[in-house]
Amino acid sequence: MTTTDQDIPGQLATLPDELTSDPDWLADSRKESRKAYNASDLPIRSVHLWRYTDPALFLHSNGSAPVAESNADIPAYTEALSKFSDGSLSALALDNACRTFEIKIAQAAAKNTPVVMTLRQAAIERPDLVQSHLGSLVGAQFGKFEALNMALWSDGIFIYIPKGAKLAEPIHLLRSGSSGEAWSYGRTLIVADEDSEVTLIDEYFSANAAISGKSNNVVELIGLSRSNIHYFAIQRNNLNSLSFYTQRSVLHDSAKTTTVFATLGAKQHKADVGTVMKGRRTESLQYGLVFGSGKQQFDHHTVHINQGANGYSNLDFKVVLKDKAHSAYTGLIRVDKHVQNCEAYQSNRNLLLTRGARAESIPELEILCDEVICTHGATVGPIDEMQLFYLMNRGIPKNEATKILVRGFVEPTLALMPDSLQGQIRRHVDQRLETL
Amino acid sequence: MSNKSNKALLHLTDVSVTVENKQVVRGLSLTIKAGEIHALMGKNGSGKSSLSNALMGHPYYTISAGSAELMGQNVTELQADERSRAGLFLAFQYPQAIPGVTVANFMRSALIAHRGKEADMRGYRKELFAAMDELEIDRDFAGRYINDGFSGGEKKRLEILQLFLLQPTMAILDETDSGLDIDALKIVAAGINKFHTAKNGILLVTHYQRILDYVIPDYVHVMIDGNIVKTGGPEVALELEEGGYEVFQPAKTAVGA
Ligand SMILES: Nc1ncnc2c1ncn2[C@@H]1O[C@H](COP(=O)(O)OP(=O)(O)OP(=O)(O)O)[C@@H](O)[C@H]1O
Ligand SMILES: [Mg+2]
Numbered sequence: 272m273t274t275t276d277q278d279i280p281g282q283l284a285t286l287p288d289e290l291t292s293d294p295d296w297l298a299d300s301r302k303e304s305r306k307a308y309n310a311s312d313l314p315i316r317s318v319h320l321w322r323y324t325d326p327a328l329f330l331h332s333n334g335s336a337p338v339a340e341s342n343a344d345i346p347a348y349t350e351a352l353s354k355f356s357d358g359s360l361s362a363l364a365l366d367n368a369c370r371t372f373e374i375k376i377a378q379a380a381a382k383n384t385p386v387v388m389t390l391r392q393a394a395i396e397r398p399d400l401v402q403s404h405l406g407s408l409v410g411a412q413f414g415k416f417e418a419l420n421m422a423l424w425s426d427g428i429f430i431y432i433p434k435g436a437k438l439a440e441p442i443h444l445l446r447s448g449s450s451g452e453a454w455s456y457g458r459t460l461i462v463a464d465e466d467s468e469v470t471l472i473d474e475y476f477s478a479n480a481a482i483s484g485k486s487n488n489v490v491e492l493i494g495l496s497r498s499n500i501h502y503f504a505i506q507r508n509n510l511n512s513l514s515f516y517t518q519r520s521v522l523h524d525s526a527k528t529t530t531v532f533a534t535l536g537a538k539q540h541k542a543d544v545g546t547v548m549k550g551r552r553t554e555s556l557q558y559g560l561v562f563g564s565g566k567q568q569f570d571h572h573t574v575h576i577n578q579g580a581n582g583y584s585n586l587d588f589k590v591v592l593k594d595k596a597h598s599a600y601t602g603l604i605r606v607d608k609h610v611q612n613c614e615a616y617q618s619n620r621n622l623l624l625t626r627g628a629r630a631e632s633i634p635e636l637e638i639l640c641d642e643v644i645c646t647h648g649a650t651v652g653p654i655d656e657m658q659l660f661y662l663m664n665r666g667i668p669k670n671e672a673t674k675i676l677v678r679g680f681v682e683p684t685l686a687l688m689p690d691s692l693q694g695q696i697r698r699h700v701d702q703r704l705e706t707l
Numbered sequence: 708m709s710n711k712s713n714k715a716l717l718h719l720t721d722v723s724v725t726v727e728n729k730q731v732v733r734g735l736s737l738t739i740k741a742g743e744i745h746a747l748m749g750k751n752g753s754g755k756s757s758l759s760n761a762l763m764g765h766p767y768y769t770i771s772a773g774s775a776e777l778m779g780q781n782v783t784e785l786q787a788d789e790r791s792r793a794g795l796f797l798a799f800q801y802p803q804a805i806p807g808v809t810v811a812n813f814m815r816s817a818l819i820a821h822r823g824k825e826a827d828m829r830g831y832r833k834e835l836f837a838a839m840d841e842l843e844i845d846r847d848f849a850g851r852y853i854n855d856g857f858s859g860g861e862k863k864r865l866e867i868l869q870l871f872l873l874q875p876t877m878a879i880l881d882e883t884d885s886g887l888d889i890d891a892l893k894i895v896a897a898g899i900n901k902f903h904t905a906k907n908g909i910l911l912v913t914h915y916q917r918i919l920d921y922v923i924p925d926y927v928h929v930m931i932d933g934n935i936v937k938t939g940g941p942e943v944a945l946e947l948e949e950g951g952y953e954v955f956q957p958a959k960t961a962v963g964a
Contacts, residue, residue, distance in 0.1 A: 656766055661803040661853075664763055665817035665869060666791035675816060679807030679852075 281330030282309050283422060290425070296402055297394050304411035304421035311415040323599035323631065324541045324570040329416045329487065329515050331423070334453035339368040340478040345447050347476060348373070354443070354691065361440040361469075362387045362430075368449040368478070369425045369457045377440070385438060385469070386431035390458055393429035400431050405460055408491045408519035408547065417517050420456050420489045427458035432467040432498070441470040441501075441689050448486055448508055450479035459490040463498035463526075470501040472692055475516075476508060476536070483511035483538070490518040494526035496550065501529045503688055504544075507699065508536035510565060516542040524550035524579070531558040531687055533696055534569055535703075545574025545603075548582040548613075559588035559619075560684045560696070563596030563628070564703055570599045575615055577606040577643075582613040589684055590621040591677055591700075592628035593707065600630070604645060605637040617647040622654065622680055624673070624707065674704045714778070715740050716794075716877040716908040717762075721773035724754065724761040724933075731757040733933040734773060739877065742905040746919055746944060747912045749930030750952050755912045756800050759879045763797040764790050777877060792821055794876030798866035798883045800912075804854040810865065811835060811849040814872055821873060838871040841901070843894050859886035867898050878902070879910045884918040896921030916948040929955050 283305050291298055313330070314321040342348055348365050355363040355375050364387055365373040372389050386397070393401050411418040428444055449455040463469055477484055486508075494500050500520065508514055514537040520528050534540055546555040561569055575584040590598045604615045621630035632649035654676050662672035681700060685693045717739040724732035732754040739745050749755050761768035762775060764787030775782045777795050785793060805813070814835060819826055839846055844864050854862050863883050870878055880899070884892055899922050903909060911922060919927075919941060927943040928935045929952070937943060937955050946954060 657803050658805050660765055660787060661799075661805065662813070662816075663787040664791055664797060665813070665873065666788050666820040667816050668788050668820065669786070671816065671820070672788070675808055675813070676805070679805055682807040 281313070281327070281332070283331050283419070286422065290423070293391065294394055294398065296398070297405075300406065300411075301422050304418045307411040308415060308418040308422055311418065314415065320543070320572055320601060323597075324539065324568070326415070328513060328539065329419075329541070331419055331454060334451070336370075336451070336453060338449055338451035339370040340447065340450055342367060342371070342373060345445070345478055347445055347474070348447070351443050351445055359440055359691075360443050361385060361438040362442040364428050364442070364444050366426075366428055366444065366446045366457065368447060368451075369427060369455050372426070372428075382433060383436045383438065385433070385436065385442065386429070387442065388429055390424070390427040390429045390460060393460075397429070397431070400462055401429060401460065404462055404491065404493050406491075407493075408521055409489045409517050413517070414543075416487060416515055417489060420458060420487050420517070423456040424458035424489070425456055427460070429459075430461045430469075430471070432461075432463045432469045434464040435466045436464070437468040438470065441472050443472045444474065446473070446475040446488070447478040448476065448484035448512060450477070450482045450484065452483065452485070454485045454487060457486065457488045459488070460493075461491070461500070462493045463495060463500050465495045466497045467495075468499040470689060471503065472689060473502065473504045475504070475506045475514070477512055480509050481511070482509075483513065484508065485513045487515040488517070490516075492518070492520035492528065494520060494522045494528055496524045496526060498523075499527045503531045503533070503692055505533040505692065505696065506536055506540060510536065510538055510567065512537045514540040514542075516540070516544075518542070518544040520546045520555070522546060522548050522550055522553035522555060525552045526550060527554040529556045529558075529687065531560065531684065532571075534559070534561045534571070535696070535699055537567065539568045541570040543572045543574070545576065546584065547576045547578065548584060549578050551579040552581045553579060554582070555584045557584070557586040557588075558684050558687060559586075559590070560681055561588075561590040561598055562681075562700055562703060563590070563592045563598060564594045565596060566594070567596045569597070571601075573600075573602045575604050575617070577604075577610050577613045577615060580611040580613065582610070582615075584613075584615045586617045587684070588619045589681060590619070590630055591624065591680065592621065592630060593624035593703075595625075595627040597628070598630045599633075601633045601635060602647070603635045603637065604647065606640055606643050606645070608639040610640050611642045613642070614644045616645070619649045620680075621649075621651040622677065623652065624654065624677070670707055673707060674701075677704060715776070716778055717910070718776040719773065722758070722770055722775050723772040724757045724768055725771040726757055726768050730771065731933055732761070735934050737928065737935065739908040739910060741876075741908055743926070744903065744909045744911060744922060744924045746924040746927045747910055747930060748914065748927060748944060748947055753930045754933040755930055756881055759797055759881045759910075759912065762790075762879065763787060763795065788820065791873070791875075796870060796873060796875030796878040798863075798870060798878070798880040800881040800885070802854050802862040802866055804852070804857070806852045806855045808853050809850055810853055813853055814869065817869070818872060834872065838868055841871070842868055842898050844868060860888060860891050863887055864891065864895060867895050870902055871898065874902075875907065877908050877910075879912065881912045882914065883911075884913050884915060892918060893921065916944045919944050931955060
């Protein structure tokens, strides 16, 4: 610890004692990450990816440790528990403010039983699975606030899907945010071994509707050869909260992934999500569904990096905004040199329901090779007048017709999700559309 | 009863329609009574769709002069959805695709709008499927997105399906016969005849005599340059078929005078 560390705002002088009990390799990584965080400058506002969000918001601030609500006070957990008892989940994990955890794994044949444990426990018990992957996609060098997460993650979830395991039911992760004012740092590592298949529902919400929680979460998904990961992340924090979220997947030979990000909550949400298509013949389908109202501010960045031959990537990112909500979207497709025969598609559509709502869309292509088919498109605009007229022509009042069109806009994305999640998001969207 | 059947469903007096600051319908008058079928024929660009769209409340087409009454009510006082609920219906020449909204959900919402929020919708599926069967529309179409990827003929049939379910009092069918194959034309014509009663009226916009062999009009109007230049019985359509619009061209000044 140096004195200067303490003088600069946001600097992280020491690591909390509770984190130094980790295995040496992990404790060392935390120390390195702390240094990387302190040593890196605050991103400049004029710089790419920070034009729409003030980075100072995400600086570390000392404060009381995150507070976990009692599990019994989390209705989503009660609901998920009953689904688990019904046999409609392969596993259920409640991550309560990254402090306390409840993990349930359904009985199944050993070869189809996933490993689900807290990440810190996994670091101790399964270093063989954790050490090489943790931070491999989103490490201390990724960015200032990702380094901060790498230093300070208080805990999180580790999942391992064994070779050849095909989980019939989803694994549901419930992330109840802190109800304190301090930052909570959560981390998730998911390793899908060769030929495995899994569906994950990763749901972030505020346990307490009033308190402004602050969270910095990192999710790393490792898709080994021929694995197939379906990952559905939903963020429905309360409208006072601040959310910083970074996700990366890596796909090895012939691996596939479908990721859907539904952003509904938070006062301000900054997300950087993407897939590194490392192996050959990989397939990555990425979808976004954003609904904003009031003064919500969203800043999403999506990434598809094609490094292996014959990859296919498709991204479809949809945004609906009303009131004075604002969304900035930047989408990068990068195709490395010497990558042959890859296809990469990207589309971002923004539906503005009121005059005050604003959306920016900036596609970025870095294509360093010739053998590639690549398209991208972006639209920003109000409800289609002709579609509205068609519905009104059949007697449907304007307000109802508008709702039907918004639902229709999000429907194809919802249709990709597990049924329970579809219903939940549909209800959420309907509720938000009530005051149109 | 007889009094009722004499009532004008659609009563247009000197109606002008403007689109993009251009007058495309010029002082057109037309009255359609309950039980009547009127065919409206006319050259491309003569203003048939503009008139239809303006009557339905399309945002681009304005009734800039004259009066248009739907069962005695001035239509310009009503929003498009209110016109529909008042009994007016337009089958579009170019039906709109709406990805993401299924035919079944759409029709359900439309029926609720027409019958009131508290309507009993329990029999809805049955009703929908019965109408689909009648028009030989595959039931799978209920789950498809509105007109999304539909063939030309499929779109037209979907318009007639809506006509069936909504049972309007005054229906305008804008070139519903275009793009239909012979078999589909017969099915759609039979559908229109089945729909037609002494209580409703139909304005059938068409280019072809063919459909009029199945759906027999009481009146045939010929439209040129934004106005009706000739009105007569079914024989007018036959004259058109033989001589083309040239025959009617001179009539324009005569009627306009
Ligand atoms: N949205 C529009 N913007 C500009 N001009 C229009 C628009 N709609 C119609 N018009 C013009 O108005 C005139 C009448 O067009 P309309 O579509 O009513 O003709 P129509 O009789 O239905 O022709 P068709 O038999 O080809 O369907 C044409 O000159 C057309 O170009
Ligand atoms: Mg036309």
